[in-house]
Amino acid sequence: MTSDEHPVLSTHGLSIRFGGHVAVNNVSCEFRPGSLTAIVGPNGAGKTTYFNLMSGQLSPTSGSVRLYGEDVTRLGAPQRTKRGIGRAFQLTNLFPNLTVLENVRLTVQSRAGLGLNMTSMWSSHVELIEKAEHFLHAAALTDRRNELASALPHGDKRKLEIAILLALEPDIFMFDEPTAGMSVDEVPVVLDLIHHIKAQSDKTILLVEHKMDVVRSLADRIIVLHNGYLVADGDPDEVMASPIVQEAYLGTGMAEHV
């Protein structure tokens, strides 16, 4: 962790309440460029909710989110995406009746700011298509380009999620369990991609992940959420050894993953 640099993204006393349930409770945390932070915790700990608050899918009950020091708490997801937050979803969240290529092309088109162009043909913007194909290639999906997203097997849907995230070309990559439900031989493709992003030192990566071997091989830092609270934050080995984490995991039957 390069602590001398300013944080790219930070949350300050971030909380959200659903009725009587506080899903994320007073979480303050900073994320710095060039770091890969894994967010771990048992199911229902608030990891995905915390992600949703940062990427703008949810608005917090209290607290704030800052991006490059600017308060973005009141901005919606589109504006945050435009400012550099890129998000891949845990439950695949695609355009089901559009082709694989079109899913990515729409993403490239958003980046290019061409969405409001009504007078040209979409197919005349060849550079967008080529760029989309480049990201499909990176996610090993070139063969599937003309299939409908809904027709893909699960593993390929997850790869498409990642291709879309790559196509957003964000400064902050948010992966929500990118390898969940993937077959053993597909997992390395995804991990290689994440390694590749990490090698570009100016990118910030946030990763929600259950598989501890994945976390250990990738993370520079681990934060642990438990019942909506941030209970541990630090170096991976340190965090995994701390009693509070052991208890949090042991207490919910996650010990076998540690």
Next chain:
Amino acid sequence: MIIKTLLSGDLPRSRILSAMLLAVLIGLILAPFVFPGARSLNVAATICVFVVLVASYDLLLGYTGVVSFAHTMFYGIGAYGVGLALNGMGPSWWAVFVGTSGALALSLVLALVIGLFSLRVKAIFYAMITLAVASAFAVLASQLSDFTGGEDGRTFRVPEMLQPGFRLLDTEILGRAIDGKLITYYLVFFSALALFLFMLRIVNSPFGRVLQAIRENDFRAEALGYRTVIYRTLANCLGALIATLAGVLMALWLRYVGPKTMLSFEVMTDILLIVVIGGMGTVYGAVIGSALFILAQNYLQVMMGKASVAMSGIPFLANLFHPDRWLLWLGVLFVLSVYFFPTGIVGRLRARALTRERP
């Protein structure tokens, strides 16, 4: 190549569909010469107007996934705008211009207000709000009878060139006088054609692609950086403006405006049916759907009358096909077409072409 550009790269993608579209196009171009008579020309003009009206609704329903019941209101605004302007200011092109631009401005403001107030809410609430506004507008149009002519509507005189008595040439061409009615028909036809091609371009533009993305998954479209409220509102405004122009064309053709033909809920249900029968999200569906629907609406009764006479020997069948029951049979036809072609005629034909390509 020119055809590809005109159609914005969105070709029919089915041989049968291409043939049907070509048949409708040629039929409409030649209608005044091949199908003489006031009624058939009226049917042809109505098809032209409905292609525009239905395609503009498809922009909302089929492409953006927005359910609106206010489409006839915008159609009515266009018709009343030009009708009342011609009625009040006399038959001049200036009145047509004033009426059309006034109607477009009113439609734009209403579409913006409805859009910004209610496109943030859930789809069902949006549908309800448009229904309420459209009903209020229809009531208003029939209540302000001093101005709008109430339930009776208003007849008016159109600019001289469009009047039936006008003769452009002294000679006849192909046995038909080149009169004002003919000029009006081609005004309607070419305006409709231009508007249709314009809509085809919109849905195949980068903007149109975003609309489809919103229909598919608006949550994800937001996560990609598209502000869906802006896109929905724009689509709503475009749909409204084009429907307004369709209303203008219809009023110029009929030389009459009235709540029954322009604003009633029946027109709205007709639009909905045509979109579904033709095929949602295809634009071409509007052409096929409108042609079939308007033809059935106008000629089914006549055909059944003939069938009934032919079967007069068998009382039961003759009764079943009695011309008075044409609405029942129209209904049966709709139920069957929706049942067998859930993706509409165009969707079905394209799927067929696709399976033939890759067996």
